[in-house]
Amino acid sequence: MATATPRSHSIVFAPRIQDLLARDEKVFRIDPGKVGVSDSRLMAEIVAARPVLSTERSVYKPAAGAEIPHDSATRTIRALGQDAMAGIRKPPPLVRGMAGSWPYAGTSYLRRWLFSADPLPVSLLSKRGVTRSDTLSRLVDRAVTRWPGSADQDGRQDGPQDRPQDGRPDGGTALAGLIRGAGDTLERKQAVAMYRRATATLCDGVAALTGNALWLMGPERDRPEHRADLTAVLWETLRLLPPAWMLYRNGGAAYTALHPEIRPEDDVALFPLLMHRHPDYWSDPLEFRPERWDGVADPEKAPAFMPFGFDGARCWAKHLVVPLAERLLTVALDSRLVVHSPRQEAQVPLRSLLSVRFEARVAGA
Template sequence: MASAPVRGHSVVYAPRIQDLLARGEKVFRIDATTVGVSDCHLIAEIVAERPVSAMERSVYKPAAGADIPHDSATRTIRALGQDVMEGIRTPPPPTRGLSGSWPYAPTSYLRRWLFSSDPLPVSLLSKRGVTRSDTLSRIVDRAVTVWPGSDTEGGTALAEQIRDASGTQERRQAIALYRRATATLCDGVAALAGNALWLMGQEREQEAARADLTAVLWETLRLLPPAWMLFRKGGDAYTGLHPEIRPEDRVALFPLLMHRHPDYWPDPLEFRPERWAGVADPEKTPAFMPFGFEGARCWAKHLVVPLAERLLTVAFDNRLVIRSPQQEAPVPLRSLLSVRFDAEAGA
């Protein structure tokens, strides 16, 4: 199920991903304590068997020594949506920021576009140079806990949640949610936009694809979904669903494999955005789960495609071109599936 060359471009997966793509079975053992599943019916049964646990979530897993309350999670979703919609309506930063190594360049670009209006030190929470260092992250977190900014300084709705926190514990959780929300959104959108840009190929193919970027992004989510694997811990809840699953097992659910299986998709390895023409609600398509599974769906899924489409439109309007010397791009083993390549924006 590895991808054939797509419109002049192809990808080279990390060896462990290549091993997964080479498997023909839909339920298989990865190691002594992990079972992989790409069968859409079994996945549905696994997802329905029990609610997702707090530790299986990404953004809303426990923070500052306590679970994230439901109302805090809801406020964060609404605040992030407000900030993204405001960002989409505002002029983007200079597009020279999109030049360089993808997906790192667009990740930093999106953080600057959406969250640079926040006052110091809150704005540092979304800086990639800070988030990559545990030491710097701890220093900034402490600084924001002591000084989250004043009501007169403006900024994003996410930053306002930090300022409005009623105590130290609530503020620490608001800081954690700010950091996780901005990172998850920007990293995910950058990965999706980069994957789409690579799959669209050279400039002449890109021009043709621009007619329906939404369809391009849905097809990218099928063929190269950034959220390519999700874990369920504790196989005891699932032992009755399949004989391969034991009580001590973790269960890995693979949209990446399910999305390219010939049982579910015609010409599954072909990049064909036209397959989404006339599809009113792509997420209701059988064997298609681009934003995760019930109970653990991406909390910002309604923001991802519009923001990625806006980012690609800005890139194309400013004549962004792929400058990688090779036609094969690496896809390393990371939590987000993303193609690596170099690009350059026009003057």
């Protein structure tokens, strides 16, 4: 299960991921306090055993010292979907923005495409140079908290009655409108955190998926059968190189009855990456074969396939990821984006998102 050679391109995983891929057992101890699981049935039972905790969610974990209210989370999902669909209807930015180190170039390109309408300092919230510095992040957060438009000339905060119907400020995104339309300081701080998390999670995930697909397609990416069904290419990429390659659950009594290896104090790591590559579930599991999805009406219902999580714990933006990745991949192929280096063997480092690292150029640029 450890080595995959898609077409003429190969992949070298970080040592810890390589160690996981080399395991034969589907339930195994990672360390004294953690159990790994790649068994399809057991993974479904673990996810169904209890609701996901807020601290286990990347976007909706507590912010500004308080839980994210359900209605705030719902508004964020709605606003992000509105912005994403409006963004991909716009002409894409100049294709030279796709050149550079992937997946970072893809992330930056997608952010410019979807969120460039937001004013400073809001647009800085998701800049990679800012997010990598705690000090800069705090400064930008404070600046956005004082963003003009949150209070009238008398100093009164805008209330719910003052908010635009769709949350969109003039010239900005609906997500930015949620910041300006916040009713009090806490809600505003949480809206700032949600903007940063939502835009980063979506753009990073879509760029990782698109970059993985570009690498897996290899030099044959312009073959007619590939261009005819990019959606199938993306589903196969989600199988072989799922960006969300691990789901983490804090330990507790809910899991102990499911398997003798799991103790009450054990945290549990679920590995779609391993499950998606196991020969018990897939024929030719290490082969990149988009055609395996031909005629599959609902890929998410395929056995032993968990690209966005199970029912009750699915990715909140799953309905946006594949359409955005297909649009980004289409632009990349139409623009003749080519892998410049490495030519044969790409690295996949140990990160929260599984993504191939490569340098890309726009042919003829």
